[in-house]
Amino acid sequence: MDEGKMDENEWRYHGEGNKSLVVAHEQRCVVLRFLKFPPNRKKTSEEIFQHLQNIVDFGKNVMKEFLGENYVHCGEVVQLPLDFVKQLCLKIQCERPESRCDKDLDTLSGYALCLPNLARLQTYHFAEHRPILCVEIKPKCGFIPFSSEVTHEMKHKVCRYCMHQHLKVATGKWKQISKYCPLDLYSGNKQRMYFALKSLLQEAQNNLKIFKNGELIYGCKDARGPMADWSELAHHLKPFFFPSNGLAGGPHCTRAVIRELVRVITRVLLSGSDKGRAGALRSGPGLRGPAVCEASPFSRSPHCQGKSTPERSGLPKGCLLYKTLQVQMLDLLDIEGLYPLYRRVERYLEEFPEERKALQIDGPYDEAFYQRLLDLSTEDDGTVAFALTKVQQYRVAMTAKDCSIMIALSPCLQDASSDQRPIVPSSRSRFAFSVSVLDLDLKPYESIPHQYKLDGKIVNYYSKTVHAKDATLMSTRFKESEDCTLVLHKV
C-alpha cells in the first residue's frame, strides 16, 4: 500500500465493534482498522501507535502460538496522511449504525492497522473473480466455570452467555432471547452444532454475520435493525449451494439452502490440522465442568430426549474451536477467584508504581510474556508473581472469549483437484475454504473490576428472573393442586 497516495474514494465502510472501525478497499483485499474512542478521551499519537503495535505483537507472540500460524493475521501498523483519514471519516459517517456512534474514529494520530480482508480472503490464493461467501461467528465463552472459587451455584449450571441474554433483553440491547448456547457449538456433536448454528441464524445479534463478495448480506447492524429474513438469505446463497439445478423457490428451497449452509459450516468448524501450541495447555485444566448448559433449549428438544448422559466435547484437537476453548480455559479461577489476586497486584502497584513496566501490564507482549502464560498452577503461594500470572492468563482468556471466527468459502471449479487448499463438499457443490480469527486485542488490565461487577449483575439478574418464573410456576401448580383437593373433597 502506498501510504503517500491515499484516496478516500477507494475505501468503503465495512463494519465496526465497540473499539474499532474497519474500512475495506474497493479493489484490493485489504482493510484498515482504526481505533475508536469516546469523544472526550484524547490520546497522544504515540499512545495510539503503541496500542496498535501491542495488538500486532500480541497476535504474533501469543495468539499465533496458541491458535496456529494460519488462523491468525496480525497485520501491520501503517501511518496515513491526516487529510485522507479526515475525509474518510466524513465519507463513512452516514453508514455507521447509530448505536455505535457514541465513539469517534481516531482521526488525529494517522495510525491504523492494515490487515487482509478476511471477508474476501486470498490466503489460499482464491482467484479474484471467484465469488466468496464469508460467515463470521462470535462464539463467546464455551465452558461452564469449574473453579471452586465460584460462589453462585447457578454459575455451575448455566453458562454466562445464556444468563447474560436475560440482562441484555431487559436493558434493551436485544429484542429477544436467543436459543444459541455456546456450549452446543463447542460440543463437537453435530446435532448440537446444527442446533447452535440454526439458532444463530434465527437470532444473529452480534454473534453472526454473513458476507457475499465482501458485502454484508445477513446479520444485525443494530438492535433496531430489521428481522432476519431467511428467504432473502436463501436467495443469496442458492447459487453457491445449488449452482446448476433449478431448485424451485419457496419454503422448501429456503430450508434446503439453510440446511446446506449449516452442514458446510459445521464441517469446516470441525476440520483443521493447523499446528498451534495450545497443546501446551492440555496438561492443565483439560475439559472440565458440565458439558451442557441447563438453559440451552437443545437439552429440552426432541433430539435430546432419551439421552441421559450429555456428550462430552468431541471437538477434534486440531480444529480452531478446540484451540479457542483451550485458551478460554486459561480463566482457571473464574472472575470470583481472580478478583482478589487483581487486588493484590493493585496494592503492589500502589506501593511501587514504577514496577508497572517490569510487570508487563501494558506490554511488551513478547516471548517472555507468552512463556509465563504456560504456568497453569493454581496453588497460591501468596506472591505478587502468582497473582500477576493469573491476571495475565485471565486477560488472554477473556480475549479468546470475545474473538470472532471468519470462514471464507469459495466454490471450486471441477478441475480444482490439484489445488493445495482444503475443500469442503456440500451435496451439490464443493468449496475451497479458509478459517481465521479476528479481534484478538488483549483485554485491558483496567477492565477487571468492571468484569467483576458485571458478573455479579448477570448472575443476580438471572437468578432473580428465573426464581420469579419458578415461583409463578410453583404458585400455579399449588393453585392447581388446591383446585384438585377441592374437587376430591367434593367427591
Ligand SMILES: O=P(O)(O)O[C@@H]1[C@@H](OP(=O)(O)O)[C@H](OP(=O)(O)O)[C@H](O)[C@H](OP(=O)(O)O)[C@H]1OP(=O)(O)O
Ligand atoms: O462482556 P461481554 O460478554 O458483554 O462482551 C462484550 C461484548 O458484548 P457481547 O456480549 O458480545 O454482546 C462487546 O460487543 P458489542 O460492543 O456489544 O458488540 C465488546 O466486544 C466488548 O469488548 P470490548 O470492551 O470492546 O473490548 C465485550 O466485553 P469484554 O469481552 O471485555 O467482556
Ligand SMILES: Nc1ncnc2c1ncn2[C@@H]1O[C@H](COP(=O)(O)OP(=O)(O)OP(=O)(O)O)[C@@H](O)[C@H]1O
Ligand atoms: N481483517 C478483517 N477483514 C474483514 N473484516 C474485518 C476484519 N477485521 C474486522 N472486520 C470486521 O469489522 C468488524 C469489527 O471489527 P472488530 O471485531 O475487530 O471490532 P472491535 O471494536 O474490536 O470489536 P468488539 O466490539 O468485539 O470490541 C468485525 O465484526 C468484522 O466484521
